[in-house]
Amino acid sequence: MAHELANIYKSQDVVVCRMSKIAIISQPDQGVLIDVSGCNTMQEAIEHLSSTLQVSSQFWKGSDVALNLGKLELAPPQVAQILAIAKGVGANPQHVYADSPTTQESLAAHNVPLGTGTPMSLPKVALDGAQHDYIQEEDAAEGSVSSKSSEEDITHFYETQDAGKETAIPESIETTTSTSDSSSEEAASKEPKTPPLPAVLYLRQTLRSGQTVSHKGHLVIIGDVNPGAELMAEGDITVWGALRGIAHAGIGGNITAEIRALKLQPIQIRIAHAIARSPDQRSIKYASDKFTGPEAAKLVDGKIRISKRSVQ
Amino acid sequence: MSGRVIVITSGKGGVGKTTASANIGVALANTGASVALVDMDIGLRNLDILMGLENRVVYNLIDVVEERCKLRQALVKDKKLPNLSLLPAAQTRDKTAVNSEQMKVLCNELRELFEFVIIDSPAGIESGFQNAVAGADEAIVITTPEMSAVRDADRIIGLLEARKDEIKEYRLVLNRIRPAMVKNNDMMSVDDVLEILSVKLLGVVPEDEEVITSTNKGEPVSASENVRSGLAFRNIARRLRGEDVPFMDLDPQNSTWFSRIVKFFNPAVRV
Numbered sequence: 142m143a144h145e146l147a148n149i150y151k152s153q154d155v156v157v158c159r160m161s162k163i164a165i166i167s168q169p170d171q172g173v174l175i176d177v178s179g180c181n182t183m184q185e186a187i188e189h190l191s192s193t194l195q196v197s198s199q200f201w202k203g204s205d206v207a208l209n210l211g212k213l214e215l216a217p218p219q220v221a222q223i224l225a226i227a228k229g230v231g232a233n234p235q236h237v238y239a240d241s242p243t244t245q246e247s248l249a250a251h252n253v254p255l256g257t258g259t260p261m262s263l264p265k266v267a268l269d270g271a272q273h274d275y276i277q278e279e280d281a282a283e284g285s286v287s288s289k290s291s292e293e294d295i296t297h298f299y300e301t302q303d304a305g306k307e308t309a310i311p312e313s314i315e316t317t318t319s320t321s322d323s324s325s326e327e328a329a330s331k332e333p334k335t336p337p338l339p340a341v342l343y344l345r346q347t348l349r350s351g352q353t354v355s356h357k358g359h360l361v362i363i364g365d366v367n368p369g370a371e372l373m374a375e376g377d378i379t380v381w382g383a384l385r386g387i388a389h390a391g392i393g394g395n396i397t398a399e400i401r402a403l404k405l406q407p408i409q410i411r412i413a414h415a416i417a418r419s420p421d422q423r424s425i426k427y428a429s430d431k432f433t434g435p436e437a438a439k440l441v442d443g444k445i446r447i448s449k450r451s452v453q
Numbered sequence: 454m455s456g457r458v459i460v461i462t463s464g465k466g467g468v469g470k471t472t473a474s475a476n477i478g479v480a481l482a483n484t485g486a487s488v489a490l491v492d493m494d495i496g497l498r499n500l501d502i503l504m505g506l507e508n509r510v511v512y513n514l515i516d517v518v519e520e521r522c523k524l525r526q527a528l529v530k531d532k533k534l535p536n537l538s539l540l541p542a543a544q545t546r547d548k549t550a551v552n553s554e555q556m557k558v559l560c561n562e563l564r565e566l567f568e569f570v571i572i573d574s575p576a577g578i579e580s581g582f583q584n585a586v587a588g589a590d591e592a593i594v595i596t597t598p599e600m601s602a603v604r605d606a607d608r609i610i611g612l613l614e615a616r617k618d619e620i621k622e623y624r625l626v627l628n629r630i631r632p633a634m635v636k637n638n639d640m641m642s643v644d645d646v647l648e649i650l651s652v653k654l655l656g657v658v659p660e661d662e663e664v665i666t667s668t669n670k671g672e673p674v675s676a677s678e679n680v681r682s683g684l685a686f687r688n689i690a691r692r693l694r695g696e697d698v699p700f701m702d703l704d705p706q707n708s709t710w711f712s713r714i715v716k717f718f719n720p721a722v723r724v
Contacts, residue, residue: 349614428647
């Protein structure tokens with residue numbers, strides 16, 4: 142898989158999205174904390190931070206974030222750099238936790254409020270413990286449905302159109318390829334991506350009509366995506382709820398991207414250059430429709446296929 | 454104690470915002486509260502027509518905001534209810550005539566004079582809507598049980614959620630529902646709408662021909678007895694005042710055998 146596996150887990154009410162060096166922790170009523178204390182050097186922290194924050198303005202704009210710098214030592218110009226990155230995407234750094242006195246002085250020099258007490262931290266559970274809900278990005282081949290039986294498991298049939306040139310790449314996402322001729326060969330050449338690896342954007346809300354989220358990495362939504370909402374991601378899209386809007390995964394040519402949801406009832410699904418639409422006979426009975434279980438969409442031979450997935 | 458400023462909005466046009474504003478206003482006034490109705494549909498004003506007060510309008514909201522008259526001069530007292538007043542919109546201007554700051558000032562002034570200020574918002578999501586919600590602290594979203602209206606209501610709710618510092622509460626009124634069509638699965642049910650919108654339900658109003666005649670006569674239905682939609686609006690007013698009123702039984706199967714016999718002989722009778 143081209144992307145580093147991100148472990149996303151939930152322990153009681155705390156939601157954590159964790160990559161190797163950086164974690165984004167969110168708790169109801171406590172906002173969002175970005176924890177870079179796992180980084181060894183300042184340079185690393187800045188790189189990880191800027192790639193994490195380069196996500197859609199919808200998420201970070203106007204939001205209050207807290208930052209945990211751990212033991213990192215920062216001089217005033219480095220603090221200025223961090224603040225500039227945060228403000229550049231519209232986030233407001235509210236509290237910054239820092240253990241090192243040098244850093245605390247540098248922060249004070251910039252009038253940044255210091256966090257008091259202990260910051261939100263990763264819950265101390267082993268990843269293979271059985272105590273928590275666990276969403277895992279599975280390798281596609283391990284899916285519980287083989288490609289033969291996936292034909293029978295398709296509950297809706299979706300027609301696929303090849304969009305020709307890749308459609309509407311949003312300006313906020315920079316892509317390195319622009320033609321749809323990118324074969325899997327080119328996708329393979331993108332695999333050794335240079336670090337820092339893209340973060341996973343984790344949103345715990347329902348998206349309403351007119352709201353869009355775009356992200357240069359994997360996207361996870363805990364909540365529904367109402368018709369009229371749009372999701373765009375370079376990686377996979379996972380909706381822990383009903384996906385009724387439009388989802389476009391694999392922007393930039395990633396044909397291994399998947400879209401999965403507990404209730405896959407989208408208006409359109411797009412993976413890389415392919416588009417599939419829902420069948421024309423539409424049901425208005427949202428409340429009483431039969432729940433057929435979680436499903437995932439992926440590109441097989443250039444066509445989008447839907448299969449049932451078991452969520453472990 | 455200052456009053457509550459409630460904006461009635463929908464996104465989609467024609468779902469019943471003005472009808473709801475007039476009827477909820479009348480129903481609230483009938484419970485004894487002092488109510489001001491504010492028509493924010495500048496250029497396309499209708500609230501004065503529904504209230505039957507169009508021939509009594511001298512000054513309007515734009516005159517107040519541009520300081521050509523005092524607020525009290527522009528407020529039109531209702532024909533029947535002395536505690537209900539209307540602040541009409543201008544018919545000869547358009548939505549660019551007022552801005553959000555002016556609306557906030559106006560709403561604060563009205564809040565000191567009335568227990569309830571009901572603002573009738575225009576359709577859309579642009580400046581007309583933004584001006585209407587500028588001074589409000591609560592919102593009522595009106596929708597009909599149709600895909601297009603629900604989609605627009607969802608957009609509006611998203612915009613209201615983004616203003617959560619100002620709009621502290623928003624609830625839904627499902628308007629013009631036809632229980633027989635819902636039973637046949639030809640129309641979305643209350644649950645189908647709530648499945649998408651996920652907001653607190655304030656009331657459900659059934660489709661009623663009486664609303665059309667009441668608009669033409671200028672007498673809102675909530676003042677009439679024996680009208681189903683009027684009863685629904687009166688229940689909504691009571692819920693706004695904090696009372697816990699059970700939702701009307703709209704199931705068509707529950708009409709009694711007697712009412713069905715009467716309907717058989719005289720289909721025009723409303724039972």
